[in-house]
Amino acid sequence: MSQQPDILIGSIQVIGNLVLFLALAPFFDGVVRRVMARVQSRQGPPLAQSYYDVLKLLGKENIDSSGILPFRLAPLIAFASILCVIAILPVAGHATALTPYADAISLIYLLTLGGVAVLLGAFASKNIYALIGASREMTTMIMVEPILFMVLLLGVLKTGSLDLTAVIYGTPLAQFGWPGAVMIVVSLFGLQAFVARQPFDMAEAEQELLGGPFIEYSGPNYALFKYYMMLKQMFYAYLPIAMFVPLVSSGFFLLDLLVQILLTGLVFLLIGLLSATHPRYRIDQAIKYFAALFVIALAAISAAVIF
Numbered sequence: 001m002s003q004q005p006d007i008l009i010g011s012i013q014v015i016g017n018l019v020l021f022l023a024l025a026p027f028f029d030g031v032v033r034r035v036m037a038r039v040q041s042r043q044g045p046p047l048a049q050s051y052y053d054v055l056k057l058l059g060k061e062n063i064d065s066s067g068i069l070p071f072r073l074a075p076l077i078a079f080a081s082i083l084c085v086i087a088i089l090p091v092a093g094h095a096t097a098l099t100p101y102a103d104a105i106s107l108i109y110l111l112t113l114g115g116v117a118v119l120l121g122a123f124a125s126k127n128i129y130a131l132i133g134a135s136r137e138m139t140t141m142i143m144v145e146p147i148l149f150m151v152l153l154l155g156v157l158k159t160g161s162l163d164l165t166a167v168i169y170g171t172p173l174a175q176f177g178w179p180g181a182v183m184i185v186v187s188l189f190g191l192q193a194f195v196a197r198q199p200f201d202m203a204e205a206e207q208e209l210l211g212g213p214f215i216e217y218s219g220p221n222y223a224l225f226k227y228y229m230m231l232k233q234m235f236y237a238y239l240p241i242a243m244f245v246p247l248v249s250s251g252f253f254l255l256d257l258l259v260q261i262l263l264t265g266l267v268f269l270l271i272g273l274l275s276a277t278h279p280r281y282r283i284d285q286a287i288k289y290f291a292a293l294f295v296i297a298l299a300a301i302s303a304a305v306i307f
Contacts, residue, residue: 010097014087017096021086024261025230026050028237028268032197035272050230057223065216066124074121075217075224081114082231089235090165092257093247103162104152108145111235114228115141121225122213133212136283137203143290144193147186150297154183155243157304168242177307180244182300187240188270190293192278193286194236196229197271199278200286237267 030047037044064072088102088110115137122134155167158175173180193200204212214225241263247256281289 007097010095010099013091013094013096014098017086017089017091018083020091020257020261021231021234022227025227025234026054028234028265029230031265031268032272032275035269036276039273039276050226054223054227057218057226058220060219062219062221063216066126068124070120071124071216072221074117074124075221075228077120078114078117078228079224081110081117082228082235085110085114085235086231088164090168091238091242092253092260093165093169094253095165099164103164104156104167105162107164108149108152111148111232112141112145114232115145118213118225121217125216127216129209129211129215130213133203133205133209133215136205137213139283139287140193140196140200140203140290143287143294144190147190147290147293147297148194150294150301151183151187151239151243153301154179154304157301168239169247171243173244173246176244177304179300179304179307182296182303184240184244186293186297186300187244190290191236191240191267191271192274193290195233195271197233198275199281201280202283202286205280233268233271234264237271238264241267 027047027050029050030045033049034044034047085107087096088098088106090096090099119134119138119141122130122137152167154176155171156162158180159166159170161167161170163170171180176183192198196203203209204214209215214222217225238260241260245260245263248259250256
């Protein structure tokens with residue numbers, strides 16, 4: 001575990017992380033929607049449309065179609081899990097007050113918990129479209145989560161520590177070697193799957209499944225799920241920037257933070273372009289794609305261990 005940061009500064013960092021992600025995640029979602037529309041020769045929604053959507057949903061009535069507790073708890077668990085991820089995440093190289101109480105395994109656990117909550121809500125809804133979406137989401141999780149694990153494992157191997165700040169920021173780019181270069185490529189090729197965007201949005205697949213796992217949700221509960229997905233996307237876009245792009249190290253936290261956020265915004269532009277130009281994969285095509293990424297990532301980890 002890393003040294004405990006100053007409790008006041010660390011607490012401010014926790015609040016700062018939450019405010020930053022909660023404020024920017026809908027904006028980046030709007031960027032992706034706008035880019036997709038422009039590439040497809042449409043006007044597209046305003047950049048603030050995702051904020052409007054969430055606010056509108058929060059003012060609607062919750063319709064509980066299943067009448068059972070897991071259906072009602074699932075959105076809260078998913079949203080709470082991603083907030084915990086953000087609270088422990090060292091941003092721009094600075095640990096929060098909670099970072100020393102977590103490690104890389106905790107991060108993966110919390111991310112998986114959010115995915116499990118989505119499955120829980122879908123299965124509890126008893127809607128056939130939700131069940132199909134949940135089965136696809138489960139398959140995607142089984143194939144994608146190990147890839148994320150190996151991206152973090154590379155940081156663990158290079159630093160010899162499970163500490164989050166060390167894993168994410170502790171390895172100079174040159175020391176990653178060619179396994180690091182391979183893992184950057186794996187991260188970029190797996191990015192669309194991590195953020196569940198086309199061509200890997202099989203679970204939601206609105207044209208086929210009408211929203212999949214979320215089809216029975218409405219009102220504030222659906223708003224929580226939408227916000228959860230946007231925050232998750234921002235985390236996955238931020239992670240490769242944090243791990244593989246060196247900090248400016250200007251000595252000014254805000255400048256380092258600004259550079260990392262701008263680069264994260266560029267990743268969202270890439271996500272939007274890929275989403276607009278690639279048709280959705282079938283689940284069997286996605287499995288083959290994930291399997292290839294898994295093998296390549298495993299080879300990079302093996303090389304990092306041996307060499």
